[in-house]
Amino acid sequence: MRADPIQRAIDEDLVRVLYAQDPIAFFSHWFSIAVLVAIYWPNIPSPHLFIACFGFYAAANCGSLALWICNRRYPQLVSPRGWIYLHALRGVLLYSAPGLAVWFAFQSPHSDLPLLHTVLLVTLAAGVFMSNGFDLLNFSTAIPFLLFPSIVLHFGTHTFDRTILAVVLAFFFCAINVYALSYRKLFQRVVQARVDQQYLAESLAAQKRVAEEASLAKTRFFAAASHDLRQPLHAIGLLAASLNDPATTASQHAKTAEHIVYNVEALNQLFNQVLDLARLESGVTQVIRLHFRLSELFERIGSQYRPQAAAKGLALRIAPTSVVVHDDPVLLERVLSNLVSNAVRYTEDGAIWLGFRRSGRLSGGFVEVRDSGIGIPGAEQQRIFEEFYQVANPQRDARQGHGLGLPTVKRLVTMLGGELSLRSAPGRGSVFRFPVQEGDASGIVTSLSESVTSGPSAQGQRVLCIDDEPSILEGLASLLGRWGCEVRGARDEGGALAVLQSGFVPDAVLCDYQLANHRTGAQALTAVRNMLARAGHEGVVTLLITGDMASTELAALALQGIPVLHKPVTPARLRRTLDMLWQQAELDKGRAVVGREGREGLAGGGRRAEPGDTSHDAAGEPQSESQN
Template sequence: MRADPIQRAVDEDLVRVLYAQDPIAFCTHWFSIAVLVAIYWGDIPAPHLFVACFTFYAAANCAGLGLWMFHRRWPQAVAPRDWINLHALRGVLLYLAPGASIWFAFHSSHTDLPVLHTVMLVTLAAGVFMSNGFDVINFATAIPILLLPSIILHLSAHTFDRTILAIVLAFFFCAINVYSASYRRLFRKVVEARVDQQYLAESLAAQKLVAEEASLAKTRFFAAASHDLRQPLHAIGLLAASLNDPLATPSQHAQTADHIARNVEALNQLFNQVLDLARLESGVTQVIRMHFRLSELFERVGNQYRPQAAARGLALRIAPTTAVIYDDPVLLERVLSNLLSNAVRYTEDGAIWMGFRRSGRRDGGFIEVRDSGIGIPEREHGRIFEEFYQVANPQRDARQGHGLGLPTVRRLVLLLGGDLTLRSAPGRGSTFRFPVQAGDPGRIVASLNDAPVPEISSTRGRRVLCIDDDPSILQGLSSLLGRWGCVVQGVHDEAQALRAIADGFAPDAVLCDYQLANHRTGAEALQAVRAALLRHGHTQTVTLLITGDMASSELEALAAQGIPVLHKPVTAARLRRTLEMLWQRAGRGAGQDTGASGGAGGGADSGEAAACDTLPHS
């Protein structure tokens, strides 16, 4: 997988090594020309061939210098491998003349010239080994041209001393090739080690940059969140102080209380949005897919936002569709709700359109939400998915939202396995689009708009065991459940819960906080409570964990097992809806199989209850 980057690094280093030696080689070859001409000057065999040979040698040497200057001036003109091949071609031309010039030594009247000329060639071969030995092409094209003619001519002399010299030259030829091969392997290992270090350094630098960006994003997130959280808290504090004014009239008190309630609702909405993001980031949000008619989901969401759109003079148009899709309707409803809420908020006149398009897909299609609003400049397309960022709200007016809707939408679409795309321009509105998978009409089990008829219509008379080490939360739960007609037993820890069961309290439901005193978790407490209930013959008790934690490996494991978990803050409506659903499923399971253990909060039914935590906030 990394062979190409390593080979490129090897080629780049080879180019630097090869061309770095060329100025020295240029001087060396001129010196070689001068020495050979001086040796033969007194007795030049075949003068015309001699002049032609050494003229060619000089021209090739100058051409090599020209190639070096061209590389120095335009190093990026060709690829590294092409520079290497050009250098090898230069080597063929440069060493052809000195290699062939040994012929003049064997045709000279001086008998010692062949040996002297051979020494010169061996010296040049040593230079080739030092400068070109790291590249197989440059070495293989230079060394044979230099040495093979000498070896052949010495062997053809048929004398003892020439034969010995030929054998020595052949041995030198083989040895220099072996050493060159080992040098090439060493060179490659050095380059590979350098590339690995460079790759590691780049990886560490990238990870450092990601960490720094994450830290900066977290800082921005907390800065914006603290601002938006402090605003309603500050208003609530001032309004609460004004309630103590003895001169205030009852109508003023009522108006102040109404303002407090609105700020509390805004604070709760912001908390819920932040916690939604935290749940998505922590991985505890479950995707529960089913086959359903998309028109029913469009109708649900449309009915929710038509009054808001009409109040702003906008038309909300929903394209009719007969499509059946296979997806999580709860999470998909949150995506569409956020997109429509955003469209209503930032559209001053015109219309909002929501519909389904096939767009050539056989296995599904795309859901689109379009508006005729203010639009988004292209430079802002990436930033609008950052938490607390709003293009048209620089004053951070909470009435225009908090900038968490689109980040939530993007994470939900990614969780569902799709990709959210945006087309928008200032003054031309915005279009958000994401894919959905086709469903099977034959596998639709119920309508989304059919409200379930619970087998247990009331909580009155239900016995509930509450486990929480916070006295104020325990008191609040006891008061709320008591108003619903429940018989409540509140305990602070696992030991008190087991004691209550041993004393004869048989709960229909057990509510337990996740973080308890003495380093115990709610999961451990519920396990002990369920075991005690089974020993006393109580098999239809449902269990429910309530937690403020967002990122816990145990919570992820519980979510994967389908164990019901509600995340704080939990509204009264959500708590009641979840309890009634758990009791309904437990009763239905008991009717089918009296020995089933699903009533204790396990199995697929509890998975449905767990999914209640992903419904829009009540």
């Protein structure tokens, strides 16, 4: 993933180092030209070729300086790799002239000229090693042009001393390449260490920014929460004090009590919204997906918000649909409740529309909530998902909500595996939309439109309750008893195991998370499940109830699919959760039996169907099984 940034950093450093040496090289090559001309001047072999060769050498040296100036003035003209290629081309032109000019030494009658010229070439090769050795391309295009002609010509003389010199030059050529390889590796390690350090610094800076933003967001959150919590508390204190005034009339007392109830409800609503956000942030909220008819969920939302919409003169229109979805109905209802509640609150005229659209998808589709309300400016459309931020409520009037609904919606939709989208414009209303997965009608185990207390699921069920608080045990026993359950209570893990040893086999185990003697509900549930499994009773519904939202163990339990409810738990929430878990357990048990019978039928070569047998087609309708 980081190879390209590192290579680019290496290229950028190569360009800087390569071109930094060019002014020195410019004067070095002019010195080389002067020395060579001085050596050959008394007796110049092939004057025309000599002039052409050293004229080309001088022109290449001037071109090298021009390239350096262009790089300094226009560094963005080409990419770093392009500058490296240009510098390598400059090396080919610049170093081929002195390398090939050694031929003039072998044409001269002076026997010392080949040796003098070779010494100068070795000196230039050392300079190439120092200035270009850290780049393979520039090094390999300069050194061969400098040394190969000399090596070949010395070998070609067939004299002992020249042959030895050729061998020494060849050894020097190999050695300088080996050292250049080590030089390049060291250079790359240095650059990589610098890049790593730069990445670390950038990462630390980014983490610091995130931490500062989180700290600022937390400060804003607590400031807004403190304001919204203090307002009703302050009002309740003043109103309660006014009740002690003996001059207050009965009608004033009733009105004051009504205001106190209103502020208590507002305080409770804010407290629950903050707890919802805390549960979502802690990662302990679970997604329990079921197959259900979306129309039933729409009808629940409609029955809840039609009176509020009608009181404002608004029409709440719900599009009919027969689609079955596979999702968490509880979390999905919370999403729709928040969206429709906002739509009712910020719409003064027109209508609100709730419905399902395919939008070109073959499977599943999108749930949309549309309104004809005030709309949201484009600059505000990201900020509305921040906690306690409200577009049309700068005075923070609690009657218009607290600005926690949309942040909760966004987190819930993300948790359900979708993405919340928004289309809105000032004065033209808003459209909130998110995807849902298509379900299977044959997998429906319960109707969402049934009353919480009317279903038969709880009747006759045996429930074991574990809690170290006697008042909670008494309250659970009373509530579950009214639902027709047979209840046993235990204050700790040992008491629960004693109840099981007495012969009581529960259909569900409700357990508090924090128990006495530093034990947890997770440990108690594990012990209970193990004891039931040894007795041959598996598939018992288990449910943890807790007020803790920051425990890592709770997050781990949620990932394992163990249901967790967070206090305060309403009777309706508890009943719906138990009903769904019991019905899901029955469905799983039925599927296991069908699977076992199918395997037995295959093992026995099939069986003859009896007249009363039925199977289900894809639509969930019973049809008679054909006779074999």
